Amino acid sequence: xxxxxxxxxxxxSLMILLGYQYFFMPPPPQPQEPPAGAEQTQVEPVASPPAGxxxxxxxxxxxxxxxxxxNQEGTLTGKDITVExxxxxxxxxxxxxxxxxxxxxxxKEHLGKDAQPKELMFPDTRAAAFAWGNxxxxxLPQYQATQYRVATAAGQTASLSLVATPMPGLxxxxxMTFADNSYQIAIEETVRNESGQALQGAPFFTSTNRPxxxxxxAARGVFTGPALFLDGALQEVKVADLKGDAxxxxxxxxxxxxxxxxYFLSAVIPRSTGKSTVLLTPGADEHxxxxxxxxxxxxxSGSEKLYAYTIFLGPKKLSILKExxxxxxxxxxxxxxxxxxxxxxFLLNFLHRYLHNYGVAIILVTVFFKLLFWPISHKGMKxxxxxxKIQPKMAKLREKYKDDHERLNQEMMTLYxxxxxxxxxxxxxxxxxxxxxxxxxxxxxxxxxxxxxxxxLWINDLSAPDxxxxxxxxxxxxxxxxxxxxxxxxxxxxxxxxxxxxxxAQAKVMMxxxxxxxFMFLNFASGLVLYWFINNLLSVGQQYFINRxxxx
Numbered sequence: 001x002x003x004x005x006x007x008x009x010x011x012x013s014l015m016i017l018l019g020y021q022y023f024f025m026p027p028p029p030q031p032q033e034p035p036a037g038a039e040q041t042q043v044e045p046v047a048s049p050p051a052g053x054x055x056x057x058x059x060x061x062x063x064x065x066x067x068x069x070x071n072q073e074g075t076l077t078g079k080d081i082t083v084e085x086x087x088x089x090x091x092x093x094x095x096x097x098x099x100x101x102x103x104x105x106x107x108k109e110h111l112g113k114d115a116q117p118k119e120l121m122f123p124d125t126r127a128a129a130f131a132w133g134n135x136x137x138x139x140l141p142q143y144q145a146t147q148y149r150v151a152t153a154a155g156q157t158a159s160l161s162l163v164a165t166p167m168p169g170l171x172x173x174x175x176m177t178f179a180d181n182s183y184q185i186a187i188e189e190t191v192r193n194e195s196g197q198a199l200q201g202a203p204f205f206t207s208t209n210r211p212x213x214x215x216x217x218a219a220r221g222v223f224t225g226p227a228l229f230l231d232g233a234l235q236e237v238k239v240a241d242l243k244g245d246a247x248x249x250x251x252x253x254x255x256x257x258x259x260x261x262x263y264f265l266s267a268v269i270p271r272s273t274g275k276s277t278v279l280l281t282p283g284a285d286e287h288x289x290x291x292x293x294x295x296x297x298x299x300x301s302g303s304e305k306l307y308a309y310t311i312f313l314g315p316k317k318l319s320i321l322k323e324x325x326x327x328x329x330x331x332x333x334x335x336x337x338x339x340x341x342x343x344x345x346f347l348l349n350f351l352h353r354y355l356h357n358y359g360v361a362i363i364l365v366t367v368f369f370k371l372l373f374w375p376i377s378h379k380g381m382k383x384x385x386x387x388x389k390i391q392p393k394m395a396k397l398r399e400k401y402k403d404d405h406e407r408l409n410q411e412m413m414t415l416y417x418x419x420x421x422x423x424x425x426x427x428x429x430x431x432x433x434x435x436x437x438x439x440x441x442x443x444x445x446x447x448x449x450x451x452x453x454x455x456x457l458w459i460n461d462l463s464a465p466d467x468x469x470x471x472x473x474x475x476x477x478x479x480x481x482x483x484x485x486x487x488x489x490x491x492x493x494x495x496x497x498x499x500x501x502x503x504x505a506q507a508k509v510m511m512x513x514x515x516x517x518x519f520m521f522l523n524f525a526s527g528l529v530l531y532w533f534i535n536n537l538l539s540v541g542q543q544y545f546i547n548r549x550x551x552x
Contacts, residue, residue, distance in 0.1 A: 078142055081160060084151040086180045088313070089117070096140030097162045097174050098126040099185075102313045104264075111452055111461060118212075120264055120313050124287065125208050127266055128311050132172060132191045133201040136291060141166040143174065152180035169195025183314030184324060192304035199299045203307045206291045208283070209259035209266050222262040222446055226280050226288050229255035229327050236333070242282035251277040255326045257290050258312075263448040265316045268292055269326045271308035315448045318345065332446070340439035345447055352449070358462055359455025362444075362527050366534040369436050376432060377542065390415060437532075444527040455530070459483065462527035481522055483529050488518030490536035497543045 078094025091101035101121050108115035121127065129140055143162035152158045160176045170193060177186040193199050211224050225239045231252040242248060254276040258267035270276055270292055281289040299305055312324055321329040334341035344365065351361035370377075393415060401408035444450050450463040458468045458479075467479030474480070491514040521529050 081145050081148050083178055085178055094143045094145055096129050097143045098129045100126055127207040129206040130189050131204045136204045152178055155180055183312055185311045187309045189307040190304055193299045193301050196301050202296045203294045204291055205309055208289045210287045212261050212264045224261040226259050226290050228257040228278050229330055234330050239286050247279055247281040249277055249279045256328055257292050262446050263451050267312040269310040317448050334442040337439040337442055340435055341442045344439055345443050358453040362530050363534050366531050370538045440531055441528055444525045450527055459526050463525050465523045466526035484521050487529050487533040488514045494536050494540050
């Protein structure tokens with residue numbers, strides 16, 4: 001929703017700025033063709049089995065079914081294993097050896113003294129379920145753990161082993177290795193066949209997720225849902241496209257499969273180099289089950305097979321994801337503005353390293369971009385001031401050649417050349433700043449560095465709208481959006497100082513832009529509003545200098 005509003009605000013202003021010149025001014029030189037969009041990789045879905053069931057293949061006749069430990073009520077009786085590292089607290093269940101809880105120690109659910117560590121698992125979700133055979137069983141096997149509490153020493157690793165017998169003669173041993181300073185968990189699955197006959201099967205690694213923040217990221221226009229890196233390209237699958245009970249299967253070289261929102265990620269990285277299939281199965285309330293399956297193979301009696309995976313549960317922080325490898329950093333996708341957004345993020349983090357305040361870093365980045373575009377914007381503002389100066393001459397030409405449009409255009413072009421102005425010169429700075437605006441918009445909306453990052457006074461979260469609490473709840477707002485109102489006021493001042501090159505009616509329409517922008521920015525991240533506010537102040541100073549330097 002916020003992304004559409006951001007586009008609407010900028011496009012609306014451009015329509016007003018360009019509309020007058022388009023209909024009433026001579027046509028400017030032809031613009032360059034926009035760059036062609038990147039060709040998207042097309043993945044053809046294959047036939048899918050019923051929801052929650054992996055693709056079926058041939059198996060030995062009379063293959064035994066999985067056996068699990070149950071109590072008298074028919075429920076699994078496994079115990080929980082607690083895991084403590086420097087970065088998270090986790091709970092592993094003997095029922096399927098799945099991760100059932102994962103709390104991040106360095107991130108909170110919300111702001112406030114009573115905020116709990118961020119939980120990435122819910123009662124109805126799980127990660128890292130493993131099965132070998134003809135498909136994912138309806139009920140996961142019962143494992144037996146070697147210990148029920150695992151804790152890593154500072155800078156060290158610790159391991160946990162679990163053993164299950166999902167069917168007579170088939171033993172699965174899982175080894176999980178936890179690092180004290182990493183969100184990665186290394187998993188080794190050893191499948192041993194002691195059944196007395198060859199068995200045919202494939203490995204299946206499954207996770208079930210739903211939005212980590214209750215759908216808040218999707219409501220702000222940020223992608224939330226399953227994603228994978230397939231055959232060298234990022235694939236993001238909208239949950240809305242997984243309709244009903246249909247599952248979607250994608251096959252190829254899978255670097256990783258994940259579930260993401262704007263700030264957090266649950267990913268599985270298969271450590272094999274062969275072809276894999278990722279099956280995405282929809283569930284209720286935005287739940288998605290992702291299953292990575294390998295190719296079918298025969299396991300002779302008396303032999304064993306090792307399958308290795310890495311799971312990542314943690315923040316979508318670019319530096320952390322790069323350390324993981326396997327192209328996991330590609331999950332941070334800024335779309336068309338990637339080439340600008342990632343350097344901007346690097347610059348913000350570089351400044352924060354010394355300033356320890358992302359708000360101040362945003363201000364300095366704004367100043368940097370303003371200085372970068374200063375020569376172009378200076379020329380554009382000066383052109384608008386000159387255009388205002390020659391308005392009387394233009395009015396005379398319109399009156400003199402009102403019945404001869406061809407001659408009027410010729411005389412207008414001569415006038416522009418004489419005074420060395422471009423009728424669209426004042427719009428050029430805004431057009432050039434649009435990519436910068438949206439690149440920074442994407443950075444502030446999607447990067448976890450800004451989540452709960454304070455600035456000053458009442459602004460304690462640069463990723464959230466600014467609200468000054470006043471003791472009463474303002475309907476639809478909560479508190480007073482002080483920074484947004486200041487941004488609107490600065491934009492109004494800028495409009496008042498900007499020379500008008502059209503008729504009075506156009507000038508009056510332009511004065512409505514600050515009101516429109518203020519309304520649209522009400523629920524934008526305060527970091528983005530701060531950028532726009534500082535940019536307006538710098539533009540006001542620049543316009544003041546130009547107004548003083550150009551003779552009336």
